[in-house]
């Protein structure tokens with residue numbers, strides 16, 4: 632599946648040109664000409680944002696900051712005609728991942744975009760003790776994780792739950808299965824079902840870009856859950 636880019640750029644000719652070139656590279660491109668349009672367009676389907684800094688209704692640096700404050704972890708590549716290094720520093724501090732100065736060489740921009748996408752999406756890989764999925768790396772022995780939100784170590788029960796999901800990757804698992812296999816409880820009841828929901832909420836908070844719209848830890852209505860390493 633090709634990456635979906637959000638291009639935030641108000642200069643009409645430049646934007647049109649970039650959309651054509653990015654699409655020629657195989658990307659799907661959504662164009663926003665203002666901060667307001669960008670805020671509407673941003674969502675879990677966007678893989679990378681190319682962000683101009685001077686926009687008619689605001690500042691790209693502020694927009695990057697707002698996206699990060701809202702918990703959006705999507706890679707952001709700034710386009711800046713501002714020459715001062717303090718703008719670059721401010722942009723990176725606001726949460727941008729890289730920047731390209733205007734006027735830019737198209738190949739340089741395409742290279743930066745490809746590098747950011749490579750860094751952002753480790754291919755899902757299950758083998759040995761290391762699990763990579765989405766923006767996460769987990770050691771399934773120690774429970775140590777590197778996620779887009781930082782480092783953490785899973786509790787024993789969280790790790791046991793994750794390992795069970797990994798074993799059953801891409802398959803639906805029922806709440807009863809989880810209680811039996813993870814919690815060692817043969818006879819489920821309502822209270823314990825809520826416990827599972829609490830634990831799922833924690834895994835989503837740690838590992839999902841948008842815990843409200845999980846890509847990896849899906850709810851299967853009426854049955855239970857499904858872990859999709861590839862999202």
Ligand code: CA
Nearest residue numbers: 641683685686
């Ligand atoms: Ca501009």
